[in-house]
Amino acid sequence: MFGFEAIIAHDGLGISVIGISVVFVSLILLAFAVSQIHKIIALWDKRHRFKKPRQKKDQKAAPVQDPTVPQDIQRASRQFKLLIEWIGEPFPLPKLLYLSEKCGLYRPHSTINELLKCELIIPDGNGYYVWNKEAEEKRSST
Amino acid sequence: MFGFEAIIAHDGLGISVIGISVVFVSLILLAFAVSQIHKIIALWDKRHRFKKPRQKKDQKAAPVQDPTVPQDIQRASRQFKLLIEWIGEPFPLPKLLYLSEKCGLYRPHSTINELLKCELIIPDGNGYYVWNKEAEEKRSST
Amino acid sequence: MFGFEAIIAHDGLGISVIGISVVFVSLILLAFAVSQIHKIIALWDKRHRFKKPRQKKDQKAAPVQDPTVPQDIQRASRQFKLLIEWIGEPFPLPKLLYLSEKCGLYRPHSTINELLKCELIIPDGNGYYVWNKEAEEKRSST
Amino acid sequence: MTDLLIEFLSNTGFALADYRHIIMILVGIIIIYLGIAKQYEPLLLVPIGFGMLIGNIPVFKDFGLGIYESGSFLNYIYYGVTHDIYPPLIFLGIGALTDFSTMLARPVLMLLGAAAQMGIFITFLGALAIGFPPNEAASIGIIGGADGPTAIFLTVMLAPRLIGPIAVAAYSYMALVPVIQPPIMKLLTTRKERLIKMEDPREVSKTEKIIFPIVGFLLCCFLAPAALPLLGMLFFGNLLKECVVVERLAKTARTSLIDIVTILLGVTVGASTQADVFLTPQSVGIFALGAFAFAIATASGVIFAKIMNLFMRKKINPLIGAAGVSAVPNSARVVQMVGQKEDPTNFLLMHAMAPNISGVIGSAIAAGILWSFMSH
Amino acid sequence: MTDLLIEFLSNTGFALADYRHIIMILVGIIIIYLGIAKQYEPLLLVPIGFGMLIGNIPVFKDFGLGIYESGSFLNYIYYGVTHDIYPPLIFLGIGALTDFSTMLARPVLMLLGAAAQMGIFITFLGALAIGFPPNEAASIGIIGGADGPTAIFLTVMLAPRLIGPIAVAAYSYMALVPVIQPPIMKLLTTRKERLIKMEDPREVSKTEKIIFPIVGFLLCCFLAPAALPLLGMLFFGNLLKECVVVERLAKTARTSLIDIVTILLGVTVGASTQADVFLTPQSVGIFALGAFAFAIATASGVIFAKIMNLFMRKKINPLIGAAGVSAVPNSARVVQMVGQKEDPTNFLLMHAMAPNISGVIGSAIAAGILWSFMSH
Amino acid sequence: MTDLLIEFLSNTGFALADYRHIIMILVGIIIIYLGIAKQYEPLLLVPIGFGMLIGNIPVFKDFGLGIYESGSFLNYIYYGVTHDIYPPLIFLGIGALTDFSTMLARPVLMLLGAAAQMGIFITFLGALAIGFPPNEAASIGIIGGADGPTAIFLTVMLAPRLIGPIAVAAYSYMALVPVIQPPIMKLLTTRKERLIKMEDPREVSKTEKIIFPIVGFLLCCFLAPAALPLLGMLFFGNLLKECVVVERLAKTARTSLIDIVTILLGVTVGASTQADVFLTPQSVGIFALGAFAFAIATASGVIFAKIMNLFMRKKINPLIGAAGVSAVPNSARVVQMVGQKEDPTNFLLMHAMAPNISGVIGSAIAAGILWSFMSH
Ligand code: NA
Ligand code: NA
Ligand code: NA
Numbered sequence A, B, C: 001m002f003g004f005e006a007i008i009a010h011d012g013l014g015i016s017v018i019g020i021s022v023v024f025v026s027l028i029l030l031a032f033a034v035s036q037i038h039k040i041i042a043l044w045d046k047r048h049r050f051k052k053p054r055q056k057k058d059q060k061a062a063p064v065q066d067p068t069v070p071q072d073i074q075r076a077s078r079q080f081k082l083l084i085e086w087i088g089e090p091f092p093l094p095k096l097l098y099l100s101e102k103c104g105l106y107r108p109h110s111t112i113n114e115l116l117k118c119e120l121i122i123p124d125g126n127g128y129y130v131w132n133k134e135a136e137e138k139r140s141s142t
Numbered sequence D, E, F: 001m002t003d004l005l006i007e008f009l010s011n012t013g014f015a016l017a018d019y020r021h022i023i024m025i026l027v028g029i030i031i032i033y034l035g036i037a038k039q040y041e042p043l044l045l046v047p048i049g050f051g052m053l054i055g056n057i058p059v060f061k062d063f064g065l066g067i068y069e070s071g072s073f074l075n076y077i078y079y080g081v082t083h084d085i086y087p088p089l090i091f092l093g094i095g096a097l098t099d100f101s102t103m104l105a106r107p108v109l110m111l112l113g114a115a116a117q118m119g120i121f122i123t124f125l126g127a128l129a130i131g132f133p134p135n136e137a138a139s140i141g142i143i144g145g146a147d148g149p150t151a152i153f154l155t156v157m158l159a160p161r162l163i164g165p166i167a168v169a170a171y172s173y174m175a176l177v178p179v180i181q182p183p184i185m186k187l188l189t190t191r192k193e194r195l196i197k198m199e200d201p202r203e204v205s206k207t208e209k210i211i212f213p214i215v216g217f218l219l220c221c222f223l224a225p226a227a228l229p230l231l232g233m234l235f236f237g238n239l240l241k242e243c244v245v246v247e248r249l250a251k252t253a254r255t256s257l258i259d260i261v262t263i264l265l266g267v268t269v270g271a272s273t274q275a276d277v278f279l280t281p282q283s284v285g286i287f288a289l290g291a292f293a294f295a296i297a298t299a300s301g302v303i304f305a306k307i308m309n310l311f312m313r314k315k316i317n318p319l320i321g322a323a324g325v326s327a328v329p330n331s332a333r334v335v336q337m338v339g340q341k342e343d344p345t346n347f348l349l350m351h352a353m354a355p356n357i358s359g360v361i362g363s364a365i366a367a368g369i370l371w372s373f374m375s376h
Helices: A001-007 A011-059 A073-087 A091-101 A110-119 A133-141 B003-009 B010-059 B074-088 B093-102 B110-116 B134-140 C003-009 C012-061 C074-085 C094-103 C108-117 C133-141 D002-011 D019-037 D042-054 D075-083 D085-095 D101-105 D105-115 D118-130 D134-145 D148-157 D160-175 D179-190 D207-225 D226-243 D247-271 D282-311 D317-324 D330-342 D349-376 E003-009 E019-036 E042-055 E073-082 E088-099 E101-105 E107-115 E118-130 E134-145 E148-158 E159-173 E177-188 E208-221 E225-242 E247-271 E281-311 E318-325 E330-342 E349-374 F003-011 F019-037 F042-055 F073-082 F086-097 F103-104 F106-117 F118-130 F134-145 F148-158 F160-175 F175-187 F206-223 F225-242 F247-271 F282-310 F317-325 F330-342 F349-374
Strands: A122-125 A128-132 B120-125 B129-131 C121-123 C129-133
Touching: A001 A011, A001 A128, A001 D118, A011 D207, A011 D349, A011 E003, A073 A091, A073 A110, A073 C094, A073 F003, A091 A110, A091 E177, A110 F148, A110 F317, A133 B110, B003 D101, B003 D179, B003 E318, B003 F118, B010 B134, B010 F103, B010 F106, B010 F118, B010 F206, B010 F349, B074 B093, B093 B110, B093 F247, B110 E177, B120 E208, C003 C012, C003 D042, C003 E118, C003 F003, C012 E107, C012 E118, C012 E134, C012 E208, C012 F003, C094 C108, C094 E247, C108 C121, C108 E073, C108 E148, C108 F282, C133 F086, C133 F118, D002 F330, D002 F349, D019 D105, D019 D160, D019 F206, D019 F349, D042 D160, D042 D247, D042 F206, D042 F225, D042 F247, D075 D148, D075 D160, D075 F086, D085 D118, D085 D148, D085 D247, D101 D207, D101 D349, D101 F160, D105 D134, D105 D282, D105 D317, D105 D349, D118 D134, D118 D282, D118 E318, D134 D148, D134 D160, D134 D247, D134 D282, D134 F118, D148 D160, D148 D226, D148 D349, D148 E159, D148 F019, D160 D179, D160 D247, D160 D282, D179 D282, D179 D317, D179 D330, D179 E177, D207 D226, D207 E019, D207 E042, D226 D349, D226 E042, D226 E148, D247 E042, D247 E247, D247 F160, D247 F247, D282 D317, D282 E330, D317 D330, D317 D349, D317 E177, E019 E042, E019 E159, E019 F103, E019 F206, E042 E159, E042 E208, E042 E247, E073 E088, E073 E148, E073 E159, E073 E247, E073 E318, E088 E148, E088 E225, E088 E247, E088 F103, E088 F330, E101 E107, E101 E208, E101 E349, E107 E281, E107 E349, E107 F330, E118 E134, E118 E349, E134 E148, E134 E281, E134 F225, E148 E159, E148 E225, E148 E247, E148 E349, E159 E177, E159 E281, E177 E281, E177 E318, E177 F134, E208 E225, E208 F019, E208 F042, E225 E247, E225 E349, E225 F042, E247 F042, E281 E318, E318 E330, E318 E349, E330 E349, E330 F134, E349 F003, F003 F148, F019 F042, F019 F160, F042 F160, F073 F086, F073 F160, F086 F103, F086 F148, F086 F225, F086 F247, F103 F106, F118 F282, F134 F148, F134 F160, F134 F282, F134 F349, F148 F160, F148 F225, F148 F247, F148 F349, F160 F247, F160 F282, F175 F282, F175 F330, F206 F225, F225 F349, F282 F317, F317 F330, F317 F349, F330 F349
Parallel strands: none
Antiparallel strands: A122 A128, B120 B129, C121 C129
């Protein structure tokens, strides 16, 4: 069988129309979802800020989990900056973790995570990480 | 069966003689082929040089494919040298590619290939690459 | 079947008692063995020192295997130190091996092993190695 | 001993070779040349090209050497192709390599990645019309998805005997994107359109990037469950990359793992082009339809971008529609190149990545749909 | 075409999903969240969590997608779990990662690693009492070993149909060690005990470290040959690490190799929690018993440390007994954390590594013993 | 409970061991010692030695632990040995590691790589004479090729039950090259010959290096198609290395991939020496013939170099003939060492690499020929 006849016989048109439609529907839905994600995150962050005062109280009531938490990220960042200078950049994340543990820095996992979150440590796009001098300057100027 | 009898019975001599002969023939042919490769390459390069004047004309006639090609490798090499200094040596090739793309350098793939060909970038024998300062000096002195 | 009845029916108590006993016996034996290892090593080293004079004679009697052995580790270490400075730290061990071979250094494998043994080259705990400046200073001061 | 010698000589490649082996070996050498000298997708063309040499050394059948003989080394490593193990692993690596930022910043560009999949379905119809049975037609159509692993994935499911030609066609055209796409792109756009500059995409937060692979995975796979192996691994790899805390896994996925699989997949796909299986009129048809599919896909992307411009305030450069075909990141680079030829200050690469990556998702979904229609 | 459309729609996840899929997907998202945001063992929880999403996309049976359908991609990579190939390879990597120095410096602390295995056997009895058959009871007991690969290893041998819940329970509790252990540790120790400072361990020579894996392997495997695959690979990896001359092999074992296996194991263990197999009353029982096992193991370690203190001149801090459960190095970190809360200048991490690592050896031996008792 | 205890004790290694296990464990420890302390090919000897320990822990049969019991972990990873999957992958890595420059600069030295293969065929005749059947004789002969992967490759094809002794013999002698070769080299050369200095090889261009693997592959495999799996992968790996554009693939092939395969191959080859299978009079014969093969191969290389000197204007140092046996790069290093003993300023390493590498090609071809003669 050939030509249009073959297409009809195998329901080619139906398959094609449904097929391309599903592709479009999927990507439209995905595009829509994606466009909503950052709005939801923004909302969530707002709620967070709104709740903060109450949370602080809760924290005080709860058994103090971490008595020696550095009061600000600034302090932790100094220690880590020194360490990173010693390692040399770019550095692999596990190495920093390992050394910070060895040096007895406080809770290296979560501190490094903090540093990553506020982008004081940033990936170099190549599997390694570097110290973000710009972000640091911005921070210290504010 | 043992001894010479066993060897004869299993055609041992024939197999051995043919075997070692084929090994020799293969490696002699390979040696011969190898000894010809660089002669053929030399010939090819000559033909190339011979044809060049004509080719240049063709190039002009053909639709100009790449209007912004750097006039000489020298210019491209300057940009790449700066980039490499920034990355630090030895560097992985993909990293250079990635960064040169990010920095919007012109046609990084082929330019890097050019740099490799004229050995301004050379492998360090360990999977990484370094900038060849000697070749650069030679170039700039000529 | 449930409860104690099930435990008895499947010989649960017997299995558990033997089980935990074997775990304990194994780890106690292992602990004992481990505690003996360094004593045995110490003994072995002593024997070694005891035997040394005799061995030296043997060595002279035997066909001189390596006429150009550097008289002391100090000399080899100088060459390697230069090489390491050139590679940069931390460096992968195979790279050092490869380059030292290329540079025609004497018996790089065993020399590097010597350097490792006297801890002039030490692992950085991350798969790479560094030159141990402290050990070097200690050595040169003695 | 003379007998032995004659027997040995009759088993050498010189005695067994016919013109078809020579043709295929020359094709292999050309493909290697394109990969090395022209740098068209060298990571794919060099292994495939050398695989063609390996697959076309003339050997006696039943000797346990050929890729189609069970028990041979080639057959063992070909297992990952014929059982659809390699393609999802490649997608895992691609996920761990790919930055979805530009797509997240401007999700509307994902429509271009959908539009370019028209090439798949139109070619499917074309192949049916030429007389291919529907399962083979679907496998041929997927070449238009411009995505090697997806093409292999679907072909293994629907028409395993066509793996060789379809995989080689898919990868060859992916490599030849810089040759195929520019004329079509120029034909369908005015100079004015090609000069359109697009504004920089917004910054995308880390949290968005972490949430995306989860949402994207659930949404796509609820709609087209048959795309699960490919999209599951793609989004999984991307989550590993973006969540930072498992960086070592992501790094291995995008280096050792994808490299090992690429080597094995490339060389066996190349070797599967054994002359007697590959050099058929059918293969010629597949290559012709494949080129057609690529052209249609490119055109669809560009035209759809022009249609979108009718409705959008901020115009998009229709060239980036061509990147909807996938062939990541080759076709995005072609867009950049064509755009820069008109205006050297116009950087389209970043913008072209959005349709480019969504094209990967789009063709994986298309493959899932075709599979689910054909598999009963 | 309407038929086709209806058929297609009836195959989408939206049509096939029931409440159980939704529950499991939510569990998967929570596990990913714990891994990323709370950083509880992210290397395990992120792959397992995403695997849960993959395994609980609702798909038609017989379509070749589910992890339990032979021929599916998930089923292929699950092979390494169901045939006990991944766990020993993970142990190889752990061996190449782990420094046994502190254990060699103070071998008496290895007893703590033995004591914590009480959790395994007591839970085994408990599971028997609740009505589980002995093979399943043994597999459940091993959760108390706090060692994922060991738990999988034994379960595959004794009760393959429970792999999903047991593996997820083992890994979840390993991740939740910072939640489960501290209250038990505080309950069983006085403040004075928690303040005990231990003196620095002696230096361990390179030769000792090289000899240890050989002696350790021979001794343990002569006593419990069934622990051979796990301990063989653990000590082999450690020899590769310590002997320096094969550093490149050790490096690959502790990077690429363990990473690849971790990815494949994590995602398939996650996917094996397919709702219809996983959401059973039995799984609830397994999770409850698993928590019980962890608690008993922790308590045994701490109490045994206190008993040892009755006989030892240099007192040990009983907190480090809790590290005997394995869960390397998570539970050693918990010890450090709890200790530092009392006295910020007290560094217990190093000391806790000794019971921690010997706990791994201990539970591998326990698994070997259980297997040898059950296998006839 | 007494029954249980007795049963348990009767299953321990202490109860099951006999003198043969002890012998093999001691051999394993010696091999590990040679690898670590003497640094004879540590990358091979350490895994093989530890594998011997693993394989010779006395275990009950039918328990699913031994390497020869299907379903055991060891048996799974041994699969790559028994099905000839590992050797070609190792060759891929060697290709991606090896620089063929010196060979390309002076192709005449390749004849030495051919000459040393005499060891293979003479040993084959010797083994026939002693009474081995031809397939086993061929496998024993290949030990003279001084190339572990090639020896395993051929033995799997021709005499699978001899894999253990042949592989261990091949690797042991490769490691013992610094012990075996020097006396033979000195015996067959005069001091004057050992002092010959060779001139530096010419520079080889990048293009030559890229073209070589393609030409070399086609030529060798047309002549000896049965060498396809080994030589195909060797030249493929070398093309990956030399063509620069796929550097990431070459890097993975020469690091992660070859390391993983080396670990698995080494430990299983070691474990395959299970006492009851290995400690046979036959194994003694194989080891004796293996030493003979190595000696003949070394002598052939050296003598052929002296013969070549009769015809050549620029004399070659006959010591480099000994490097023709393969054992890359160990035997080239031995040449360097022996040469330097006479004249510390004579650097032969570079020159010895040419016969060394061509010896690899030569023995792969020899294996192919033997296989093609035996396989009918
Ligand atoms: Na696509
Ligand atoms: Na444990
Ligand atoms: Na050889």
